[in-house]
Amino acid sequence: MEQAEYVLQVKDLKVSVETAAGYLTLIEDVNLELKPGRVLGLVGGSGSGKTVTSLALLQMLDRQTSVIEGSIRLHTRELNGLPEKDMRRLRGSSLALIMQNPMTAFSPVYTIGVQFVESIRTHVKLGKKEARACAIRSLADVNLPDPAALLGKYPYELSGGMLQRVMLALTLCLKPSVIIADEPTTALDVTNQLQVLRQLDRMRQEHGTAILLISHDLGVIAELADEVAVMQHGRIVETADVFELFDHPRHEYTRELLAARPLLQLSPQLGGQL
Numbered sequence: 001m002e003q004a005e006y007v008l009q010v011k012d013l014k015v016s017v018e019t020a021a022g023y024l025t026l027i028e029d030v031n032l033e034l035k036p037g038r039v040l041g042l043v044g045g046s047g048s049g050k051t052v053t054s055l056a057l058l059q060m061l062d063r064q065t066s067v068i069e070g071s072i073r074l075h076t077r078e079l080n081g082l083p084e085k086d087m088r089r090l091r092g093s094s095l096a097l098i099m100q101n102p103m104t105a106f107s108p109v110y111t112i113g114v115q116f117v118e119s120i121r122t123h124v125k126l127g128k129k130e131a132r133a134c135a136i137r138s139l140a141d142v143n144l145p146d147p148a149a150l151l152g153k154y155p156y157e158l159s160g161g162m163l164q165r166v167m168l169a170l171t172l173c174l175k176p177s178v179i180i181a182d183e184p185t186t187a188l189d190v191t192n193q194l195q196v197l198r199q200l201d202r203m204r205q206e207h208g209t210a211i212l213l214i215s216h217d218l219g220v221i222a223e224l225a226d227e228v229a230v231m232q233h234g235r236i237v238e239t240a241d242v243f244e245l246f247d248h249p250r251h252e253y254t255r256e257l258l259a260a261r262p263l264l265q266l267s268p269q270l271g272g273q274l
């Protein structure tokens, strides 16, 4: 069988939404490529289109009001236009999203444990006991205290930052080929930021998971990314190797982003610790 060099390949992606005034283009000419085990950082200011891009890749935009054009290939499979039932099977197991505000990803009426074990067993062949054991192990890996007790809690009993780490823990059990991590460390303190970045790094090293790391924090990008794509007004204006981008930014907007960063508050603490 043909072995795809890229695990994720996005070509000429364009997203428009229907508004009262007609169709509005949110992102355009977006091209991204990810190889197994590699991390691509996606940076850009607020409203530049990062979240729209990630939701388009996962086919999670409202199908009634949005139009997605272009190609999104996962291995050799085209995702654009795939029916929702096929996408649902791929989400989590092959292509996982760790989102900024994960409250909506959990049902309020079931405990974390029920949802965690159910999600693992939907995608991976594991018995209930093994699924629970994986849940406990990976919750500890993301620095959540007393994992066994946590499994008995309801989502509303946890903070946004804790829920985000629960999602990451679930992802660690599912071992997808691609993780889209949308601001995975924004809601966390420095210790937990470090722990989350470590686990993402472990996933890519141990399982060859490719990661699209969306962050406005250039310190986080510098820690984990191999390559960086810079987004402005819904378009990628520059893609470069991470060192190249920091040392020799080509686009004016990239230079502005670098100039505007707070003088690396994060990096000295994270530096070399991953």
Ligand SMILES: Nc1ncnc2c1ncn2[C@@H]1O[C@H](COP(=O)(O)OP(=O)(O)OP(=O)(O)O)[C@@H](O)[C@H]1O
Pocket (backbone or CB within 6 Å): 017, 024, 026, 044, 045, 046, 047, 048, 049, 050, 051, 052, 053, 216
């Ligand atoms: N359904 C929609 N209808 C109209 N405009 C939308 C819709 N969804 C997103 N937008 C607009 O698209 C633009 C891109 O939004 P997006 O959330 O992708 O930005 P972002 O880069 O993720 O920003 P942030 O860093 O603040 O999360 C924004 O101007 C937003 O207001």
